[in-house]
Amino acid sequence: MVRISRGKKVLIVTLALLILLIACYRFLANISYQANRQITYGVTFSKEFAKYLGVDWEKNYLAILDDLKARYIRIPVYWNQIEPEKDVYNFKDIDWQVDEAAKRDAHLILVLGRRQPRWPECHDPVWVQGLDAKLVRAKILQNIELIVNRYKNNKAVEIWQVENEPFLDFFGECPKISKRELGEEIDLVRKMDNRKILVTDSGELSTWYPPIIMGDIFGTTLYRTVYNKYIGYFNYFFVPASFYRVKAFLWGKPKDATIVAELQAEPWFPEGPTQTDLEKQLKGMNAAKLKANAEYANKTNFYRAYFWGVEWWYWLKVSQNNNSVWEAAKQYFK
Incomplete structure (x- = not known):
């Protein structure tokens, strides 16, 4: 033997x-795969990032609606923009974006809470510095209530997103939020309106618990190339699109309740957008890579994907005389 x-x-x-x-x-x-199922594409638009790039943010937004003809848009509601001074509110720019979307029968996700899309994630007004934590918490809840009440009767608002990747503690400049606090915010929104609630998390750096069980809709990020100061650029070439679908399936989340909330469609900027050489930017993202990422997202079988980088496409078009990415994106909004 x-x-x-x-x-x-x-x-x-x-x-x-x-x-x-x-x-x-x-x-x-x-x-978990459904053949011939096509994803619907939208965009995330940040007025502040458009301004940072030096473009006219209103023209950028109107071009999204009228030239790209995107009909699904996710809009951050930054605290420092709506309450620049304590108890002094300014909703003018958000009102305008919501109203222009409504005129065109577009569908919006409004992001509620302290943590929002785009660095540094938390966009606190200056007056918050040094304020007692309990008072800050009360203000966050008060502002969520104000925003929901202001826009809940507008037909353009389709979904409320509560916080942005709330448990991705190591990314951004934000205080930690607990599961209890996130649940409190979600419950507050539910009491005021019956629209569906979106909660998001990192696609590659998280197990998705607990966000995937806390909202009606779950949104994942989807990045193909990232940058880390220790190892440089890193590509997720080894991750199949089915990874995201199987992950959602194992959590019991239906495909019709799962979206790609942040689909990479701009380069990673290790030195910042305005400090990164244009040639280097176009190596990180271009028309061919945008198409590849869009088709990859379609293979997840989720029902919607929001491109991340529409402000950069517009900047390329109007400031760099390069409309290649903008034109390539149009096919996804027909």
Whole structure:
């Protein structure tokens, strides 16, 4: 009788488990896939990022609606813009964006809470510095209530997003938010309006718990190339699109309740957008890469994906005389 060493036994068991895991993954990927299902595309638009790039933000927004003809738009509501001074509110710019969307039967996601899309994530007004934490918390809840009450009767608002990637603590300049606090904000919105609530998380850097179980809709980020100061650029070439679908399936989240809230469509800017060489930017994102990312997102089988970078497309078009990415994107909004 041939005796198998302990080392070989461990290797055989490990290989058998690996084969079993791969087989299970492929099975789940297949049963969760719906052939001929097409994703719908939208964009995230940040007035502040457009201004940072030096473009006319209103023209940028109107071009999204009238030239690209995007009909699904996610809009951050930054605290420092709506309450620049304590108890002094200014909703003029958000009102305008919502009203222009309504004129064109566009559908909006309004982002509520302290943590919002775009660096540094938390856009606190200056007067908040040094304020007691309990008073800050009360203000956050008060502002959520104000925003929901202001826009809940506007037909353009389709979904409320509560916070942005709330538990991605290591990214951005934000105080931590607890599960209890996030739940409190979600409950507050539910009491005031019956629209669906979106909660988001990182697609590649998180298990998705607990955000995926807290809202009606779950939104994942989807990045193909990222930058880290320790290793430089890193590409997720080894991650199949089915990874996101299987992950949602294992959490029991239907495809019709899962979106790509942030689909990479701009380059990663390690030195910042205005400090990064244009040639380097176009290596990180261009018309071909935008198309590849869009098609990759479609393979997730989720029902919607919001491009991240429409302000950069517009900047390329009007400031750099390069409309290649803008024109390439048009096919996704027909």
